[in-house]
Amino acid sequence: MSPRKIIIDTDPGQDDAVAILLALASPEEIEVLGITAVAGNVPLPLTQRNARIVCELAGRQDVAVYAGCDAPLTRKLVTAEHVHGKTGLDGPQLPEPTMPLQEQHAVEFIIDTLRSNPKGSVTLCPLGPLTNIATAFQRAPDVVENVAEIVLMGGAYFEVGNITPAAEFNIYVDPQAADIVFQSGVRIVVMPLDVTHKALVTGARVQAFRTMGTEVGRMVAEWTDFFERFDKEKYGSEGAPLHDPCVIAYLIQPGLFQGRHVNVTVETGSELTLGMTVADWWRVTDRPPNAMFMGSLDADGFFDLLTDRLARL
Numbered sequence: 279m280s281p282r283k284i285i286i287d288t289d290p291g292q293d294d295a296v297a298i299l300l301a302l303a304s305p306e307e308i309e310v311l312g313i314t315a316v317a318g319n320v321p322l323p324l325t326q327r328n329a330r331i332v333c334e335l336a337g338r339q340d341v342a343v344y345a346g347c348d349a350p351l352t353r354k355l356v357t358a359e360h361v362h363g364k365t366g367l368d369g370p371q372l373p374e375p376t377m378p379l380q381e382q383h384a385v386e387f388i389i390d391t392l393r394s395n396p397k398g399s400v401t402l403c404p405l406g407p408l409t410n411i412a413t414a415f416q417r418a419p420d421v422v423e424n425v426a427e428i429v430l431m432g433g434a435y436f437e438v439g440n441i442t443p444a445a446e447f448n449i450y451v452d453p454q455a456a457d458i459v460f461q462s463g464v465r466i467v468v469m470p471l472d473v474t475h476k477a478l479v480t481g482a483r484v485q486a487f488r489t490m491g492t493e494v495g496r497m498v499a500e501w502t503d504f505f506e507r508f509d510k511e512k513y514g515s516e517g518a519p520l521h522d523p524c525v526i527a528y529l530i531q532p533g534l535f536q537g538r539h540v541n542v543t544v545e546t547g548s549e550l551t552l553g554m555t556v557a558d559w560w561r562v563t564d565r566p567p568n569a570m571f572m573g574s575l576d577a578d579g580f581f582d583l584l585t586d587r588l589a590r591l
């Protein structure tokens with residue numbers, strides 16, 4: 279079977295970095311057409327820099343990295359240095375990237391790629407706020423029907439919020455963009471906190487990264503050591519939740535995840551619950567199902583896959 283063509287839209291972020299590495303380590307299943315950076319965990323100049331650092335760490339200076347939107351559609355940018363550190367990739371010391379940033383704007387790249395590939399052949403994998411994706415859909419409505427599927431990390435329902443009591447960070451930063459994406463009619467698979475909070479880097483799992491004996495293994499161990507503080511303090515969890523790699527693992531081994539096809543509607547009005555993903559899990563409304571909302575995963579299977587693939591780099 280030929281590899282699935284994807285665009286990774288991202289705001290690195292240590293967990294984004296692990297997701298990018300997992301994708302680049304899996305060429306049999308995944309062809310990364312390009313990586314588009316968006317403002318999120320840290321401002322755009324850092325997310326585009328960090329995306330290039332990760333590609334170089336994987337030895338993939340050939341991957342095209344694009345800079346996209348530097349602010350949400352209408353709201354002021356909210357960042358997450360309190361989780362990811364000032365650079366967004368705090369933890370290990372990292373060299374500045376040497377590979378070039380593409381000239382073309384990320385939104386134009388997304389539009390051109392969807393127009394120039396056969397209909398239904400390109401999957402979008404947003405790992406941050408949905409600003410680039412929504413802007414592409416607004417600027418070129420014709421490309422919406424060309425998207426094979428959107429597999430995104432974002433939202434929360436039973437797990438409630440991580441940036442406000444009601445909202446998960448990616449959705450909260452740009453709720454208007456998320457609303458456009460969830461109402462677009464594109465097939466959507468959602469990896470919410472409900473599942474990513476079950477993908478925890480326990481001591482044994484981080485040890486598996488460390489004992490890989492590779493630069494990638496060392497980096498991933500140091501990144502997860504750094505960004506687990508927030509979740510340990512807030513939730514008392516036993517390690518960092520690997521949010522974004524769940525998106526890529528789904529592309530490789532979808533059977534690791536279980537969920538329900540339900541209606542997911544984004545709160546865009548109320549300041550109290552802004553960015554909440556209201557998932558009709560018990561189907562109590564007549565709102566049509568528009569997303570496969572994941573609720574659980576085989577965590578051991580996920581980490582076995584992740585460790586096996588990262589060891590290849």
Ligand code: RIB
Pocket residue numbers: 289291292293294318319405406407431440446447448521522
């Ligand atoms: O809420 C978790 C999400 O927000 C992850 O994608 C993390 O990288 C941040 O972008």
Ligand code: CA
Pocket residue numbers: 288289290291293294318319405406522
């Ligand atoms: Ca992210």
